[in-house]
Amino acid sequence: MDRHSLTHEILSQLPLGGDPGSQLNIHTQFSCPISTGADHGAILDVLTNRTNAQRQQITKVFQALTKQDLLKSMEAALSGNLERVIVGLLKPPAQYDAHELRAAMQGPGTDDKVLTRILISRSETDLLSIRSEFRKRHGKSLYSCLQVETRGDYQAALLALCRAEDL
Template identity: 40%
Template sequence: MEFLTFCAQDLESVLKSELSGDLEEVLLALLDRPSVFDAKQLRSAMKGPGTDTELLIEILCTRTNTEIYYLRKAYHAVFDRHLEEDLRSETSGDLEKLFVALVQGNRDTGFITDPDRAEEDAKNLYDAGEGIWGTEEFVFTEVLARRNNKQLCETFKAYERMHGSTIEDVIKSETSGHLRVAYMTIVHCAKDCQGYFAKRIYHSMKGAGTDDSTLIRCIVSRCEIDLGTIRDRFNELYESPLAKWIEDDCSGYYKKVLLNLIL
């Protein structure tokens, strides 16, 4: 393992000295273990003036408990810092509470659904949102950060059946800003995680210019998980092959690397 670590570090130095730009970024990303890559992305989002909250949301609201566990360990190992402490210092209010709840890794990891719990959660969400003046965000955080994805989907169905509104409409009317984006990300991933990443990739290339960092991050972070399914979902949602978008938006060896990853 020490030999492999040495080789990776040596290769990283060579790549940094010989390459630049997007090609360097994607190849360096591929050298890291997924947890280390995520840790570096989070540190970059919080280091220096300002915080890239959208990046924090993309990673923290989409990772599994196991991925969060190894991410926290990698963050401490690489930076000698505690992820939860940095999140508390860089974010605030209800968004901070959501992020902390997510990195504490208390989400149910099972696949079993409980219809009674779904109806109870749906009622609690209504009582904390549409059913009162104002919003009790901690109730939304409690449900969205702790239930497994199948259970969340049952809760969303129960809410619409009991109260006539989709959970997306409720979140849009009851919250705002980055908290709204974070809640919507959790909902989107519970329903269609591959669709969420397909959308992120699409918007990274849509319009003038390309958000290459987001494109690289989404492709590299999912390439050993579900990138093939994300590619197929992209093709379905946007009625155009992801490969063609990359062909049109990227160039050179950078383009070749991305195409090899998605094929």
């Protein structure tokens, strides 16, 4: 099966239109991302014009049809800022947020803006998922990492948002 027909098959099997029964029949020019000659514009177009839930469907169908992981395929085919954007788009929200929180606490200094933006803008349900994903991915609780990386009233505010339920 060539790249064009594989891509068309993947995308046409996804119910991504307005109603549950509609099928996606656009973007047939999208090049399969497993080649290093992937069409970057088409990849961006397909992934940025979908919700995260739809992107998760795309990754599942891609896996089922190709027996390859779309995220790993993208990492192999892309580089630089484009790779970071596409990888971020393909991750489920809690996984992405857990990654970004950890990155904000690594290296020299803590990126307080990232911590604040994520922790104050997520719902309690989202925060539960983020905390779980953080522990799964990093082997430590988000709460304990925030205790080490922050101080004072700012720390108290972040810990209150994070809550200690996952200690």
